[in-house]
Amino acid sequence: MAYFLVRRLGSLIITLGVATVVIFAVLEIVPGDPALMMLGVNANEENLAALREQMGLHLPPTTRYWNWVSGLIVGDFGTSYTYSVPVAELIGERLWVSLPLAVLALLLSTVIAIPVGAFAAARRGRGGDAGVMGLTQLGIAIPNFWFALLLVYVFAITFRVVPAGGFPGWQAGFWTALTSLVLPAIALALPQAAILSRVTRSALLETLGEDYIRTARAKGLSRSAVLWRHALTNALIPVFTILGLQFAFLLAGTIIIENVFYLPGLGRLIFQAITQRDLIVVESVVVLLVATVIVINFIVDIAYAWVDPRLRAGSR
Amino acid sequence: MTRRVLKSEPLLAIEGLDLAIGETPILHGIDLSIEPGRIMGLVGESGSGKSLTALAAMQLLPAGAKVSGAIRFDGRQLLELDEPAMCDLRGDEIGMVFQEPMTALNPVKSIGEQIAEGIRLHAGVDRATAAERARTTLEQVGLEAMPLTRYPHELSGGQRQRVGIAIACAMQPKLLIADEPTTALDVTIQAQILELLSALVADNDMALLLISHDLGVVADMADDITVLKDGRVMEAGPTVPVLKRRRHPYTRQLAEASTHAPAKPAQPVTSAGAARDGLEPLLSVRELVCEYPGTRTSLFSRPSPFRAIDRVSFDLFTGQTMGLVGESGCGKSTLARTLLGLQRPASGAIEFEGEALEAADPDTYARARRHMQVVFQDPYGSFNPRHKVERLVGEPLHLVPGLAADQKRDRVVTALASVGLSAGDLDKYPHEFSGGQRQRLAIARALVTEPRLIIADEPVSALDVSIRAQILDLLAELRDRLSVAYLFISHDLTVVRVLCDDVLVMKDGRFIERGSAEELFAAPREAYTRELIAAAPDLAAAIERRSAA
Numbered sequence: 001m002a003y004f005l006v007r008r009l010g011s012l013i014i015t016l017g018v019a020t021v022v023i024f025a026v027l028e029i030v031p032g033d034p035a036l037m038m039l040g041v042n043a044n045e046e047n048l049a050a051l052r053e054q055m056g057l058h059l060p061p062t063t064r065y066w067n068w069v070s071g072l073i074v075g076d077f078g079t080s081y082t083y084s085v086p087v088a089e090l091i092g093e094r095l096w097v098s099l100p101l102a103v104l105a106l107l108l109s110t111v112i113a114i115p116v117g118a119f120a121a122a123r124r125g126r127g128g129d130a131g132v133m134g135l136t137q138l139g140i141a142i143p144n145f146w147f148a149l150l151l152v153y154v155f156a157i158t159f160r161v162v163p164a165g166g167f168p169g170w171q172a173g174f175w176t177a178l179t180s181l182v183l184p185a186i187a188l189a190l191p192q193a194a195i196l197s198r199v200t201r202s203a204l205l206e207t208l209g210e211d212y213i214r215t216a217r218a219k220g221l222s223r224s225a226v227l228w229r230h231a232l233t234n235a236l237i238p239v240f241t242i243l244g245l246q247f248a249f250l251l252a253g254t255i256i257i258e259n260v261f262y263l264p265g266l267g268r269l270i271f272q273a274i275t276q277r278d279l280i281v282v283e284s285v286v287v288l289l290v291a292t293v294i295v296i297n298f299i300v301d302i303a304y305a306w307v308d309p310r311l312r313a314g315s316r
Numbered sequence: 317m318t319r320r321v322l323k324s325e326p327l328l329a330i331e332g333l334d335l336a337i338g339e340t341p342i343l344h345g346i347d348l349s350i351e352p353g354r355i356m357g358l359v360g361e362s363g364s365g366k367s368l369t370a371l372a373a374m375q376l377l378p379a380g381a382k383v384s385g386a387i388r389f390d391g392r393q394l395l396e397l398d399e400p401a402m403c404d405l406r407g408d409e410i411g412m413v414f415q416e417p418m419t420a421l422n423p424v425k426s427i428g429e430q431i432a433e434g435i436r437l438h439a440g441v442d443r444a445t446a447a448e449r450a451r452t453t454l455e456q457v458g459l460e461a462m463p464l465t466r467y468p469h470e471l472s473g474g475q476r477q478r479v480g481i482a483i484a485c486a487m488q489p490k491l492l493i494a495d496e497p498t499t500a501l502d503v504t505i506q507a508q509i510l511e512l513l514s515a516l517v518a519d520n521d522m523a524l525l526l527i528s529h530d531l532g533v534v535a536d537m538a539d540d541i542t543v544l545k546d547g548r549v550m551e552a553g554p555t556v557p558v559l560k561r562r563r564h565p566y567t568r569q570l571a572e573a574s575t576h577a578p579a580k581p582a583q584p585v586t587s588a589g590a591a592r593d594g595l596e597p598l599l600s601v602r603e604l605v606c607e608y609p610g611t612r613t614s615l616f617s618r619p620s621p622f623r624a625i626d627r628v629s630f631d632l633f634t635g636q637t638m639g640l641v642g643e644s645g646c647g648k649s650t651l652a653r654t655l656l657g658l659q660r661p662a663s664g665a666i667e668f669e670g671e672a673l674e675a676a677d678p679d680t681y682a683r684a685r686r687h688m689q690v691v692f693q694d695p696y697g698s699f700n701p702r703h704k705v706e707r708l709v710g711e712p713l714h715l716v717p718g719l720a721a722d723q724k725r726d727r728v729v730t731a732l733a734s735v736g737l738s739a740g741d742l743d744k745y746p747h748e749f750s751g752g753q754r755q756r757l758a759i760a761r762a763l764v765t766e767p768r769l770i771i772a773d774e775p776v777s778a779l780d781v782s783i784r785a786q787i788l789d790l791l792a793e794l795r796d797r798l799s800v801a802y803l804f805i806s807h808d809l810t811v812v813r814v815l816c817d818d819v820l821v822m823k824d825g826r827f828i829e830r831g832s833a834e835e836l837f838a839a840p841r842e843a844y845t846r847e848l849i850a851a852a853p854d855l856a857a858a859i860e861r862r863s864a865a
Contacts, residue, residue: 211419217376218414219434219483220407222399229433233424308424309467 004305004312012298019290020072023283024065032277034081055081068283077284082276087284090269095288097167098258098265101181102250105188110243112193114232117200122227124205132197139194144253148187148260155183165262184261188253192246199242203235210234236307244300248293326388327352327523328373328491333385335368335547337378342368343547345385350540352490355517355524357538357555359531359570361780362751365547366527370493373525374412375402390490408438411484415496417476421468427454427479428464434486453482458512473644474505478512485516492516493525498533502643502807507851510537529780531574532810532853535559535862543567556862559855569782575855576785577814578792584817585636585801586832596670597631598801599655599688599769604628604664604674606650606825624650626825627664634768635799639816639833641809641848647825648805652773655803656690657681669768686715689762693774696754699746705732706742709761716765731760734797735790752783759790763798771803776811788815809852813837821845 035051036043052058056067071078077087120132156164163180170177207213208231216230217223255267262268266285273281305311326349335343343365350356360366371377373387375394387394390409397405406412414420422430431453432446439446447464454462457478468476477497484492494513498506514537517524528534534541535555542552543566551564562568590597605627610619624647632638642648653659655666657673666673668684676684689712692698699708710728713719719727729739735756746754755775762770772791776784792815794800806812812819812833819836821829821844829842840846 211414211416212422214376215414215420215430215480215483216422216433218374218406218412220403220405220437221433222403230422230425234422309426310423310469 005302008298008301012294015294016291019294020069020287021065023286023290024061024068027279027283028061030279034277034279037277038081068280072284072287078280080273080278080281082273082278082281087281090281091266091284091288094264094266094269096170097181097263098251098254098267100178101184101188101254101258101263101265102247104181104185105192105250105253106243106247108185108189109193109196109246112189113196114200114239116193116197118204118227118232120197120201121204121208121231122224129201133201136194136198139190140198142190144187144191145256145260147190148184148257151183151187152261165260167263167265180261180263184254184257184263187260188250188257192250196239196242196246200235200239203238204231207231207234233307237304240300240303240307244297247296251289251292326350327390328525329386329388330369330373331386331388333369333372333383333387335365335372335377336382338380341547343372346544346547346549348542348549348552350491350523350525352523353517353521354539355514355526355537357534357541358525358527358544359529359534359541360544361529361570361782363546364544366529366544367495369544370412370495370525370527373493374406374410375399376406404438407434407484407489408487409489410491410493411487411489413477413480413484413492413494413497415499417473417480417500420480421476423468426465426467427462427471427482428466431464431479431482431486434483438487450482450486453486454479456485456516457482458508473501474508477501477505477509481509481512481516485520485522488520489522491523491525493527495527496529497526499529503809503851503853504643504847506533506853513537530853531559531571531781532855532858535855535858536853543570556859559859560863571855573781573785575810576781576788578788579796581635581792581796581817584832585633586817587631587633587636587638587830588832590631590633590636595633597667598634598636598669599632599803600665600667601631601655602629602665602667604651604654604666605662606647606654606659607662621662623662624825625654625661628822628825628827630820630827630830632769632801632803634801635795636818637795637802637804637816639812639819640803640805640822641807641812641819642822643807643848646822648822649773650825651822652690652771652803652805655771656688657685682715685712686765687768689765689767689770691755691758691762691770691772691775693777696746696751698758699754701746703745704742705744705746705757708746709757709764712761712765727764728760731764734763734794735760750783751779752786755779755783755787756790759787759794763794766798767800769801769803771805773805774807775804777806777808784811791815809837809849810854821848 035048035055035057039047039051056064068078075088077091079085080087080090083090116132120129123129152164155161162183167180168176204227208227213226213230216226221229254265255271258265258267259271266289270282270285272278273285329349330346333343333346334341346365346369348356348358348369358366358369368377372383373389373394375397377383383395385395389405394402421427428447428450431450432443435441435446435449436443441449450464454460454464459475459478459482462475468479471479481497497513498509501509510533513524513526516522526534526537538555540553541555541558543550543558543564545566550566551558558567559571562571604625605623606625607621607623610622628651630638640648640651650659654661657676661674664674668688671680671684673681673684706725706728709731710724713724713727728742732738732741737753737756737760746757749757758775776787779787788811791802795802804812804816816833819831819833820827821842823844829836829840829845836845837849840849
């Protein structure tokens with residue numbers, strides 16, 4: 001197990017390193033001068049040069065990359081060009097909106113998808129299965145921002161049970177803050193839940209055809225006991241894989257959803273930073289998102305080993 | 317062993333059982349009854365309905381199956397019981413053991429959990445008590461030292477089948493159904509498992525329904541026998557008289573097929589004889605070593621490799637049939653793969669038709685492979701299902717340069733003709749053939765380049781006895797007509813005995829004994845060879861022993 005962990009950690013660090021290089025290189029190529037953005041189009045050449053020097057933009061790219069990465073390692077993300085505050089502070093604030101949102105959406109989609117997938121698998125080929133699969137098809141097809149607008153119309157405008165947008169901050173009380181995240185989380189979770197329930201269903205159907213399922217039935221277990229106790233644990237591996245991949249899509253989805261619901265999260269931050277050529281913020285947020293996705297997949301790898309003893313044995 | 321001789325009320329009585337899946341009728345009026353404490357052997361070839369008969373008694377039939385008739389078990393009509401009542405019965409009063417020990421256990425649950433699960437369900441005891449009883453059950457199946465926390469992948473095939481038996485017998489059922497329980501196991505392990513089953517039957521006064529395609533196994537084990545063909549009972553009665561008298565033509569056919577010996581060549585080519593005559597070997601292997609990378613145990617040191625073949629040497633002569641026997645994992649298949657150039661040897665020499673192959677470049681190997689072809693075990697898995705026969709059988713012809721399209725076609729037709737198929741089969745797909753015909757196709761594919769050596773890796777192991785007899789005849793005929801040499805790899809000693817001139821016995825990557833088939837089977841020198849021969853089921857010997865008793 002120790003060897004397994006060390007190997008996975010090693011590949012995690014290498015992936016992160018490669019990601020920083022790619023992110024830096026891409027933003028080097030993107031046109032737009034941050035100094036010009038800050039001072040406006042009418043700024044004179046001298047001021048621009050002075051500002052570029054102050055921001056370190058005159059240095060060669062390799063030096064700037066090194067400065068940036070060594071800063072990241074010690075937690076110094078640099079200072080935002082447009083907000084003139086430390087990027088770390090900026091991200092820290094926004095993270096407390098985006099992270100709970102993503103986690104809530106992930107939980108929601110898992111809690112919906114696994115029982116729905118199991119329900120459909122248990123009724124394979126019957127009405128319930130066809131109905132559920134039709135609904136998931138719809139769930140995948142509907143764009144989440146449109147679904148978000150629909151949710152706002154129904155629950156915020158017609159029934160007035162939740163706010164239509166904005167975020168009061170966690171200091172306004174846990175429940176108040178949470179209710180303002182409910183609609184965005186549902187909007188984010190819907191397509192994910194639809195995909196995940198289809199994956200759960202097909203993984204379950206595959207395992208239900210295995211010999212050990214027959215052994216379990218011959219032991220006297222009922223159909224549903226076999227499904228939950230024997231088939232589901234074996235079907236979890238593909239479900240975890242998709243879950244890990246979906247987290248990246250969830251993070252990407254927050255950029256749109258936070259704009260729809262006017263939430264002060266990372267998604268909106270990066271959106272604004274791009275339009276304002278606040279490259280240092282863009283870089284840092286993207287690195288953070290990449291790191292989150294990589295760490296989530298690291299956790300998925302460990303979850304595999306937790307579920308499947310054969311993978312644990314890989315270390316021996 | 318004490319078994320009831322007095323006729324008592326049957327424990328399980330199947331009467332007039334009809335079964336259809338969808339619109340296809342499978343079973344027709346099956347009658348079968350088992351008395352407590354007795355062993356009923358249910359024999360038949362694949363597709364005869366053996367397993368479905370058992371699954372009908374368990375009420376675990378596939379979706380869309382329609383049954384009629386009556387199944388009475390211990391005073392209850394099973395076909396009239398509802399699902400919860402059947403759940404109470406399964407695993408408690410009727411246990412079932414399946415064929416594939418590799419896949420019959422849940423890979424993510426420990427064996428202790430899997431045995432205890434049924435105990436908790438039926439006895440309603442707590443976890444600790446169930447674990448304790450699981451421990452006792454494991455001891456009963458001969459796994460005294462096996463920790464309950466082990467997972468299936470940490471066990472050997474034989475151990476897994478013991479766990480499967482432990483699961484089925486945990487509640488001491490009145491009836492145990494064993495569906496081909498030893499088919500996937502080596503002969504020595506098979507003998508142990510069969511011994512365990514008869515001991516469990518005798519100790520617990522259990523009835524056993526033993527399903528098998530192997531008459532030798534049934535002749536050895538069963539008190540009574542039911543012979544099934546195409547979903548109908550052909551013959552039933554006490555085992556020894558039924559198998560001895562062979563009144564029913566089908567029983568006779570089965571019994572003859574399972575002991576069938578193809579005609580021996582007039583002049584068998586043995587290594588001893590060839591050496592005496594100073595013949596040049598066709599294939600010569602010297603000090604061959606094959607290794608696989610070992611599993612890493614430490615972060616810093618390279619693992620030491622696993623030696624699958626350990627310095628083996630042998631010669632094979634034109635027209636010779638060399639049997640290679642040994643248990644799974646002994647290195648038989650690695651040797652075949654290495655000779656075929658599918659994997660490189662670590663050291664040693666391979667010489668075929670006077671050309672060194674151990675470090676040959678792809679071109680040299682391609683030339684050699686023209687005269688060295690292969691037939692695999694699984695007649696279905698070794699064909700691409702999307703290709704037609706002409707392409708499948710003609711595939712090795714790329715090794716023969718300069719053939720025009722019609723010449724290729726002629727070669728394929730000739731090869732098909734020599735295995736008893738016709739030019740009319742050229743445009744068919746593999747799924748249109750039966751298992752036996754597919755193995756003929758595989759042999760035709762090997763013959764199409766006019767090879768001088770065919771490496772046959774368990775070519776008849778997946779076939780029914782009657783088809784096996786035909787394929788053995790075909791191989792013998794081809795040997796005599798085309799004087800090809802065979803390296804015949806098999807775990808089935810009965811087959812090797814009737815087909816081969818010489819035999820190599822392999823264990824742990826080495827040849828521990830070799831000699832002419834006749835001498836080796838008559839007077840094996842090594843204890844291991846004796847053990848292998850003794851463990852192989854033998855119909856004639858079993859009948860003789862049982863009728864003497």
